[in-house]
Amino acid sequence: MSLTSSDADAPPEMDDELRMRIADQLAGRFKGDIIGPDHPGYEAARQVWNAMIDRRPGLILRCTSTADVVAAVNVARGCGLYPSLRCGGHNVAGKAMSDGGLTLDLSGLREVTVDAANKLVSVGGGGRLGDVDAAVAGHGLIVPAGIMSETGVAGLSLGGGIGWFSRKHGLTCDQFVSLEMVLASGEVIEVTADEHPDLMWALKGGGGNFGVVTRFTFRAQEFGPMMRIGVSLYDVGDAAEALREYAAIVPTLPRTVGWHAALKHDMPALPFVPPELVGARMLMLVAMWLDDAEAPDGVELIDRLSAIGQPKVTATTVLPFAAGVQKLIDKEFEDGHRYYTKEAHVAQLADEAIDKLVDFWSDMPMEGEVEIIGLGGAIGDVPEDATAFSNRGYLLWLNFAMRWDDPACDADYMGRTRAIVRDLEPWVGRGVYVNMLNFDEMDRVVEGLGGPEKYAKLGRVKAQYDPGNLFRANYNIVPAPAG
Numbered sequence: 001m002s003l004t005s006s007d008a009d010a011p012p013e014m015d016d017e018l019r020m021r022i023a024d025q026l027a028g029r030f031k032g033d034i035i036g037p038d039h040p041g042y043e044a045a046r047q048v049w050n051a052m053i054d055r056r057p058g059l060i061l062r063c064t065s066t067a068d069v070v071a072a073v074n075v076a077r078g079c080g081l082y083p084s085l086r087c088g089g090h091n092v093a094g095k096a097m098s099d100g101g102l103t104l105d106l107s108g109l110r111e112v113t114v115d116a117a118n119k120l121v122s123v124g125g126g127g128r129l130g131d132v133d134a135a136v137a138g139h140g141l142i143v144p145a146g147i148m149s150e151t152g153v154a155g156l157s158l159g160g161g162i163g164w165f166s167r168k169h170g171l172t173c174d175q176f177v178s179l180e181m182v183l184a185s186g187e188v189i190e191v192t193a194d195e196h197p198d199l200m201w202a203l204k205g206g207g208g209n210f211g212v213v214t215r216f217t218f219r220a221q222e223f224g225p226m227m228r229i230g231v232s233l234y235d236v237g238d239a240a241e242a243l244r245e246y247a248a249i250v251p252t253l254p255r256t257v258g259w260h261a262a263l264k265h266d267m268p269a270l271p272f273v274p275p276e277l278v279g280a281r282m283l284m285l286v287a288m289w290l291d292d293a294e295a296p297d298g299v300e301l302i303d304r305l306s307a308i309g310q311p312k313v314t315a316t317t318v319l320p321f322a323a324g325v326q327k328l329i330d331k332e333f334e335d336g337h338r339y340y341t342k343e344a345h346v347a348q349l350a351d352e353a354i355d356k357l358v359d360f361w362s363d364m365p366m367e368g369e370v371e372i373i374g375l376g377g378a379i380g381d382v383p384e385d386a387t388a389f390s391n392r393g394y395l396l397w398l399n400f401a402m403r404w405d406d407p408a409c410d411a412d413y414m415g416r417t418r419a420i421v422r423d424l425e426p427w428v429g430r431g432v433y434v435n436m437l438n439f440d441e442m443d444r445v446v447e448g449l450g451g452p453e454k455y456a457k458l459g460r461v462k463a464q465y466d467p468g469n470l471f472r473a474n475y476n477i478v479p480a481p482a483g
């Protein structure tokens with residue numbers, strides 16, 4: 001069977017007979033759980049972060065080791081199945097879950113080992129950000145990653161990885177030292193900048209197209225464990241003024257500070273939120289000092305940033321990064337709600353764009369938030385052509401992270417979100433962060449992967465390592481034709 005992206009060679013139907021055949025082939029080779037629709041753990045195992053995704057895999061293979069992954073990949077290839085790969089399950093489009101086919105669930109590979117002397121951290125291919133944060137905190141280290149603890153290391157880092165520490169240390173993929181991978185052929189390889197340079201280039205932004213990563217080794221950075229943060233909250237009427245100041249100051253900041261704005265539908269009960277403001281629609285600005293929490297220049301800057309505009313409440317505090325800061329928004333973005341997100345790079349946060357955003361937010365009925373995240377700094381130190389990840393030059397990142405529970409609201413709430421993104425087009429830059437591509441943006445995959453030239457190069461790497469396009473249940477890179 002030829003494995004290309006056409007529908008002509010659709011995978012075989014996953015019926016009981018095929019399930020039995022797979023179980024027979026795995027006997028003695030696979031130690032993890034084999035989870036079919038009759039398994040008591042099936043319903044829980046098929047859930048992902050976004051409750052809009054309701055996929056029913058024909059079979060889930062929960063791998064516990066590299067050997068399990070090899071066995072699972074060999075079975076997939078042998079049976080003509082195109083496996084989806086599940087790490088943290090946070091992909092908004094639900095790419096982690098196959099609909100009717102085979103899913104390889106990596107959540108049995110979450111071990112983290114820390115070589116503090118050499119500042120190296122190894123993480124299993126199913127690890128979550130919180131697993132890493134917890135393991136490194138006691139060593140005074142961090143691995144720069146995202147902004148909450150439940151996101152999967154694999155999906156996040158293979159698509160780039162943007163987070164609290166990006167301005168100081170760059171993207172998560174910029175910290176790759178080596179990756180153990182199971183290729184479509186079942187071969188296990190170690191990818192480093194020297195051993196497989198083209199593949200290392202492609203893995204820094206090209207996603208799960210090239211094989212199953214069973215172990216990531218990252219370069220860790222010294223930090224903490226305590227972090228100084230400043231938080232300020234603004235009423236709806238004061239939000240535009242604060243955002244104008246925010247937009248003016250962001251370009252002037254040193255890379256030792258990260259600053260995010262969130263237009264929240266309702267303030268959660270965070271430690272610094274007075275009870276009377278819990279549930280109120282407010283703008284929240286969070287400034288983080290990415291260096292010594294007691295350094296006088298950090299204390300001064302965080303105090304200053306927290307006082308811009310006319311805050312209703314302002315607080316600065318020092319919290320443990322892993323156990324505190326990185327879990328602050330976990331509850332707000334817990335699994336199991338209906339989520340719809342849209343991302344855009346901001347070319348210019350002009351006054352008119354701020355007014356449109358504030359107008360949208362001030363009466364948006366859906367829960368969640370509009371985030372305006374400060375980027376820049378070390379992200380842009382890496383040349384555009386040095387990694388598959390693209391659009392490193394943008395200073396601000398806009399993300400609509402909308403949430404609700406009633407399916408009857410889907411069409412209305414998605415429509416509203418699409419409409420504001422369309423309205424903001426004059427101020428939005430080119431490109432899109434591939435990790436945030438939603439189910440209705442599959443026509444933007446080439447754009448998300450850096451445009452036609454980068455996509456063509458990725459296709460050549462794909463042809464070398466996965467010529468049959470076994471790993472296609474993703475933002476797919478089609479293997480370049482031979483010759």
Ligand SMILES: Cc1cc2nc3c(=O)[nH]c(=O)nc-3n(C[C@H](O)[C@H](O)[C@H](O)COP(=O)(O)OP(=O)(O)OC[C@H]3O[C@@H](n4cnc5c(N)ncnc54)[C@H](O)[C@@H]3O)c2cc1C
Nearest residue numbers: 087088089090091096125146147152154155156162208213
């Ligand atoms: C609440 C929330 C917060 C987020 N915060 C951030 C953030 O701060 N910064 C940021 O950059 N992004 C963030 N994202 C986006 C995130 O990077 C993507 O959703 C990413 O896909 C999540 O990775 P995952 O492993 O959890 O996803 P999954 O849905 O499990 O997997 C996504 C894809 O990754 C690939 N994959 C998974 N495991 C492997 C593996 N072991 N080997 C090879 N490929 C694999 C597969 O192609 C799979 O389809 C966030 C998303 C959510 C929902």
